[in-house]
């Protein structure tokens with residue numbers, strides 16, 4: 184029987200039953216995240232009407248001007264996750280230090296790192312934004328986690344997912360057994376399984392990169408993009424199309440749906456040296472999802488989920504998507 188049409192609640196509980204020793208804590212945590220994302224979807228949808236669009240008067244730890252919704256959605260995530268007893272600590276793009284569970288609340292065995300509103304520069308122009316999250320196990324015996332406890336490789340993730348607030352609100356989820364996509368049915372307030380077993384085609388003719396950074400790229404990326412742009416007239420003898428939404432959730436969703444390659448490579452811009460995207464709550468969860476869907480995710484030199492993190496807000500170059508294209512870019516770097 185097809186699983187399409189199943190609610191995310193049923194899906195999560197059925198997955199839990201497959202694991203014999205499961206305590207149900209992960210299912211509980213996923214349900215908390217689902218509730219938070221439904222609330223965020225509602226707020227994003229109504230932001231213009233209730234006057235929460237536009238910039239706030241603050242900057243986050245990365246020195247980026249915050250949107251009002253960056254702050255509000257961060258609070259929604261923290262408020263939904265801090266009291267249910269499933270987490271030992273949290274880390275957010277918007278907060279410099281880790282977020283501890285209040286002393287009067289029970290603690291659980293998981294850690295979460297999240298970007299509450301990815302692509303928030305798109306909010307005021309009504310393009311897709313999203314929430315990204317990565318779940319790690321809290322090291323055994325640790326009751327008061329520190330930053331060090333979050334410094335786990337992406338390959339240690341037990342679950343990763345993201346929500347896209349676009350024409351429809353979608354939740355994409357992996358627990359290491361493939362990738363499934365759910366669409367929010369607003370009438371009943373449930374995410375419904377609409378995209379089971381998402382897989383990324385190995386080949387593609389679509390690339391995504393911010394071309395305005397071209398002069399800052401390294402030679403192998405210059406070469407790869409130049410060949411795509413030359414299309415039929417160049418060495419690839421094939422025409423490529425290009426997209427750049429400036430919202431990683433939308434780009435990765437597109438790659439999961441019809442293939443493609445997404446690049447935010449190493450560049451020599453003073454503001455993004457070492458890459459732009461953050462390892463813990465952007466690159467790692469997206470890489471886990473992409474690999475689970477049959478794609479590849481690399482810095483061009485190294486598999487992203489093999490990186491040992493050194494900081495909560497560490498940035499890395501990201502090249503992910505259809506296997507044959509990502510491997511080609513990696514090969515160009517090796518040849519260099």
Ligand code: AHM
Pocket residue numbers: 247276298300301302303304393429430431432447459
């Ligand atoms: P954010 O988390 O502050 O929104 O930044 C991350 C976003 C990604 O979603 C997107 O891929 C990238 O930044 C776009 O950057 P740029 O504006 O340099 O093209």
Ligand code: MG
Pocket residue numbers: 276298300301302465
């Ligand atoms: Mg982000």
